[in-house]
Amino acid sequence: MIKDTIYFQLVRKTVLLLSSSCLLYGVLEIQPAHAEELQKKQTIITPNNMQAEKLYDAQIIGKSQFADQKVKADDPGSELLLADVNKYLNKHGLNMGFDWVTETAGVVRGGRKKGVDYTQQFALTFDMDWEKIAGVKGFSTHANFLHRSGRNASADYLGDSQIQAQEVYGGGYSRFIRMYDLYFEEHLFNDRFEIKGGRISTGDDFSHSPMNCQFMVLATCGHPRSVQSQQGFSDWPGSVWGGRILVRPTKESYFQIGGYQSIPWPQGGRTGWDWGNGKSTGAYIPWEFGYAPEFGKDHLNGHIKIGGGFDTSKFATWSGKATGTGKKDYRTQFWLQIDQMVYRNDSATDHGLYVLANWGHDSPTTSTYKDFYNFGILDRGFWKKRPIDQFGLMMTYYTVPRGLSRAQQYQINHGQDMVHGQFSILNGAPGVQSNAMIFEANYGFVLYRGIMVQPVFEYFHHIAATRKAYNDGAILGLKTHVLF
Numbered sequence: 001m002i003k004d005t006i007y008f009q010l011v012r013k014t015v016l017l018l019s020s021s022c023l024l025y026g027v028l029e030i031q032p033a034h035a036e037e038l039q040k041k042q043t044i045i046t047p048n049n050m051q052a053e054k055l056y057d058a059q060i061i062g063k064s065q066f067a068d069q070k071v072k073a074d075d076p077g078s079e080l081l082l083a084d085v086n087k088y089l090n091k092h093g094l095n096m097g098f099d100w101v102t103e104t105a106g107v108v109r110g111g112r113k114k115g116v117d118y119t120q121q122f123a124l125t126f127d128m129d130w131e132k133i134a135g136v137k138g139f140s141t142h143a144n145f146l147h148r149s150g151r152n153a154s155a156d157y158l159g160d161s162q163i164q165a166q167e168v169y170g171g172g173y174s175r176f177i178r179m180y181d182l183y184f185e186e187h188l189f190n191d192r193f194e195i196k197g198g199r200i201s202t203g204d205d206f207s208h209s210p211m212n213c214q215f216m217v218l219a220t221c222g223h224p225r226s227v228q229s230q231q232g233f234s235d236w237p238g239s240v241w242g243g244r245i246l247v248r249p250t251k252e253s254y255f256q257i258g259g260y261q262s263i264p265w266p267q268g269g270r271t272g273w274d275w276g277n278g279k280s281t282g283a284y285i286p287w288e289f290g291y292a293p294e295f296g297k298d299h300l301n302g303h304i305k306i307g308g309g310f311d312t313s314k315f316a317t318w319s320g321k322a323t324g325t326g327k328k329d330y331r332t333q334f335w336l337q338i339d340q341m342v343y344r345n346d347s348a349t350d351h352g353l354y355v356l357a358n359w360g361h362d363s364p365t366t367s368t369y370k371d372f373y374n375f376g377i378l379d380r381g382f383w384k385k386r387p388i389d390q391f392g393l394m395m396t397y398y399t400v401p402r403g404l405s406r407a408q409q410y411q412i413n414h415g416q417d418m419v420h421g422q423f424s425i426l427n428g429a430p431g432v433q434s435n436a437m438i439f440e441a442n443y444g445f446v447l448y449r450g451i452m453v454q455p456v457f458e459y460f461h462h463i464a465a466t467r468k469a470y471n472d473g474a475i476l477g478l479k480t481h482v483l484f
Contacts, residue, residue, distance in 0.1 A: 080450040081484045093132030097125035098484040103166035103216055104477055105153035105456075111463060111473035115157035119150025121168040123180075138187035144180040146237055158473045160464045161428045162368070163225060163396075163438060164218040165475050179272030181239045197243030199268070199275065202260050203228055203235030205244055206286045207307055211339040211356055214378055216456045216479045217440050219396040224360030226369035226398065227335050231262055232284030232311035238267030241277070244286075252294075257287045262313045282313030293340070300352070302340030309333045315366040321426055322407035322416070329365045339378075351381030356394070364401035368427060372398040389445045396438040400427075400465050408432045430469035436462040442479070450483040 086095055099122070106116035123146045130136040152169045154160040183198030196205070203223055213221040228235040234242075244258030261267075262282040268274055288307030294300065311331040320327030336359045344352040358374040376394035381387050408425045409432050411417050417425050427433065438461070444454040456477035463470045 080448075080482065090129075091132075093129035095125075095127040095129075097123075097127075099123050100480075100482045100484070101168050102478075102480045103150075103168055104479075105165040105216070105458070106476050107153060107157040107473055108476055109474040110471040111157055111460070112159040112470060113157055115153070117151035117153035117156055117166070119152070119166050119169045120148070122147040138191075139184065140187075141182075141184045143182045146178050146180050147176055148178070148237065153475065158460060158463060158475070159430060159470045160460060160473070161430065162398075162433075162436065162464050163460070165216070165458055165460075165477065167213075167216055167218040167221045169218075175271055178237060178270075179239075179268065180237050192248050194246040195243070196246070198241075199239045200242050200260075201234040201236055201239045201267070202242065202258065202284060202286055202309070203233060205246075205256065205258065206233075206288050206309070207305065207335045207337060207360075209303070209305070209337050209339060209356075209358075211303075211354060211378060212337075212358065212374070214390065214392050214444065215376075215394050215440050215442065216454070216477055217394070217396070217438060217458055219372075219398075219438050219440075220356075220358065220374050220376075220394055224335060224337075224358045224372045224374060225396075226360035226362050226367070226372035227333055229368050230311070230331060230333060230362060231264055231281075231315075232260070232313065232331065233286070233309060233333065234260060234263075234267045234284070237272075238265065239272065240267050241275070253289070253291045255287075255289050258285070260284045260286070262311050282311060284309055284311045298344040300341040300344060301349070302338065302354075305335070305337040307335050317365045318401065318404045318407040318426060319365075319410075322410045329363065331363045331366050333363070333367075334361045335359065345379075345381040346384075346387065348381055348387075351387070352379075353382070354378045354380075364403055367401060368404075370399045370401045372396070386445065389443070392440070392442050392444070394440045397435065398465070399435045400433045405432055405434055429466060430464055431466035433465040434462070434467065436460070436465040452481045454479040454481075 082096055082098065089095060100120065101123075102118065102120045104116065104118045107114055123144065126143045128141045130139040130141065148168065150166075150169060152164060153166060154164045158165060179199075181199050181201065181204070183196060183200045186195045188194070207223040207227050209222055212223070215221060219225045223235070227233055234240045240261035240263055242258060242260030244256055246254055246256040248254045260283065261277070261280045262284045263280050286307060286309035288305055291304045293302050293304065309332070313331070314328040315331055317327045317329050319325070336357075338357045339354050341350075341352040341354050354377065356374065356376040356378060358372075360369070360372040362369050364370045374394060374396050376392065378390060378392045380390040382391065383389055404427060408427070408429060411425045412432070417423055423430070425432075439459040440456065442454050442456040444452055446452050456475075456479055458475040458477065460473040460475070463473055
């Protein structure tokens with residue numbers, strides 16, 4: 001029967017999701033008469049973290065997170081409900097944010113079996129500008145809470161232990177409410193110097209790009225997956241004690257360095273309130289240089305980020321785990337991220353054809369990944385009748401360390417691959433790992449102010465970086481983002 005098919009499940013969940021959004025907020029078609037004004041105001045909607053875009057720009061040009069908000073009626077980057085509230089609160093140094101992200105993924109071919117999973121995230125932010133509240137110049141505090149729930153299509157149906165098809169899947173943080181971060185910021189010398197500290201994550205400030213969060217697969221948002229997969233590089237929704245200093249030598253460039261707890265997952269515990277230091281194994285020290293070039297008469301803008309990190313903790317090597325020698329080693333990471341506009345579609349700041357490229361490298365003796373590459377394009381404002389639509393393509397290729405592959409083969413050769421009657425080898429892999437490729441294509445369009453819908457297609461070649469465990473997998477999905 002049709003109700004038992006994967007296609008019916010996907011369509012049913014999609015229709016329910018869209019129907020609820022339309023009933024709550026209505027569907028408003030954007031008229032061509034509004035196009036020119038909309039183009040002047042368009043900004044990227046960042047689904048993973050409401051503060052990501054503000055932090056991204058602030059690193060380069062020192063924008064205040066409490067700048068006056070100019071809200072257009074149909075601007076997808078503006079809030080549905082909180083625009084007028086925040087206009088009042090900002091006068092008193094307060095700001096609120098609330099957003100809802102959903103990701104539905106259905107395996108329609110290959111993998112372990114066909115099936116559909118749904119996951120969601122609600123995020124709530126509170127910002128306080130103490131310059132307005134108490135006259136403390138350049139000082140602000142921030143708090144973030146979130147809710148995550150749902151199922152992981154990569155684990156349930158695809159069989160991929162390396163990459164999640166849905167980037168907001170809880171990662172073990174499925175809780176009604178979780179404390180994410182609580183931190184302060186101090187801006188000095190006309191935003192040339194910045195200090196940040198508290199309960200934070202490395203990924204909020206280092207190797208981060210909201211451009212890469214325009215894709216649903218976890219391979220890119222908001223960092224190359226290899227970077228955020230390691231213990232020291234804490235990332236949303238995990239937080240640790242840490243701090244960082246940022247210096248802007250010029251308006252277009254910055255250098256930052258930080259220090260963070262290196263603590264095993266889950267950072268902050270299951271609810272985010274485990275703030276103790278007893279589980280720390282060392283410190284993670286990242287650094288990063290960033291530059292924002294702009295070329296030609298069309299002002300083709302972009303960003304370049306080069307960075308790395310060192311974890312003072314020692315981790316068991318793959319060979320040590322397989323042979324039982326107990327050998328350990330340090331862990332080091334490097335990354336390079338580039339997004340560059342190569343053709344401008346109109347006068348809006350980010351309306352054009354962008355080329356995206358990322359590279360991440362990790363210590364091969366202890367890390368899950370060795371080299372990780374992303375290459376893609378993002379085209380925004382290409383259709384004059386629908387100036388706020390966007391189209392994205394992304395290809396990911398990654399390799400696992402040879403030491404890991406050899407250790408897995410060693411386990412199989414020596415009969416260590418069966419535990420309690422089930423196949424089990426290092427890294428939770430379904431077979432000896434080597435490399436993999438992942439493709440994603442998506443199209444994003446706005447239903448109404450603050451509501452973006454994004455149909456998605458994903459293709460996994462060499463699932464879980466294995467050649468024979470499963471046939472290549474194809475996924476149809478839907479991502480939505482509502483900014484309240």
